[in-house]
Amino acid sequence: MKTKNISLTVPLFLALLFLLPIPPARALTGLEIMKKVDHRDDGDNMTADVKMILIDRRNNKRIRDIKVFTKDMGEDTWKIQFFLSPADVKDTAFLTYDYYEGGRDDDQWLYLPDLHKTKRIATSDKSSSFMGSDFSYADMTRRVLDEWKYKLLKDGEVQGHKVWLVEAVPANDMVRDRYGYLKSVLFIRQDISMGVRAVHWLKEGKKIKYQENLGIKQIDGIWVATELKMKTTKNKVTLHRTVIKYTNIKYNQDLKDTFFTVRNLEKGL
Helix, strand or coil, X not given: CHHHHXXXXXXXXXXXXXXXCCCCCCCCCHHHHHHHHHCCCCCCCEEEEEEEEEEECCCCEEEEEEEEEEEEECCEEEEEEEEEECCCCCCCEEEEEECCCCCCCXXXXXXXXXXXXXXXXXXXXXXXXXXXXXXXXXXXXXXXXXXXXXXXXXXXXXXCEEEEEEEEEECCHHHHHHHCEEEEEEEEECCCCEEEEEEEEECCCCEEEEEEEEXXXXXXXXXXXXXXXXXXXXXXXXXEEEEEEEEEEECCCCCCHHHCCHHHHHHCC
């Protein structure tokens, strides 16, 4: 008799269980979203051909061809860029040691062939324009996760894909001065944990920069943006634009540590 009561009770319990409302999933915090971005596989030992297009407010264009090499050093990343043309920037080269560790400033060097001199980029100069573009020297490196405070603003959509809008505010004055940003709003694609758009409020000049990461596709299994756009505006007027296009992207290349040195920077390709 006791066993019979149990067999009748269990189906009734299960039926009632399925009728109960399912609690909504907990929304991710801004920090949790940015950790997903930080942990995303961004490839190993990459080479690419790059075309940088500088466009002034009168729509005049200057085009620069660059060869880029990137080496994965565990958590750190080394990157060297050689300018191939036009003649006024030919043989200019740029080397970055991008450190993952917070509190340690990235090392950057710029070789100027006309002066036969290598300039180390000081922390105070990293918010300035990189080679006349709308990207700063600080923009050329990854953001250290702990150097920013994050807040999830809302969900949205970009180019048919769901995104999170995450506000990022510098954690201290040092980070703010290095980037030159009061805050950023980052648009993170939810399915691949990748930034596809950003808005940056500059601390000087009441300017705003708008960034778009386009041509997103998988290459060697890595999601990558093959075209970057950045424009600088003031009072809703566009002052300058930069377009960076990547072609011939290859991962898992055999790149030696000795290739990423100041000596090789000055030697050139």
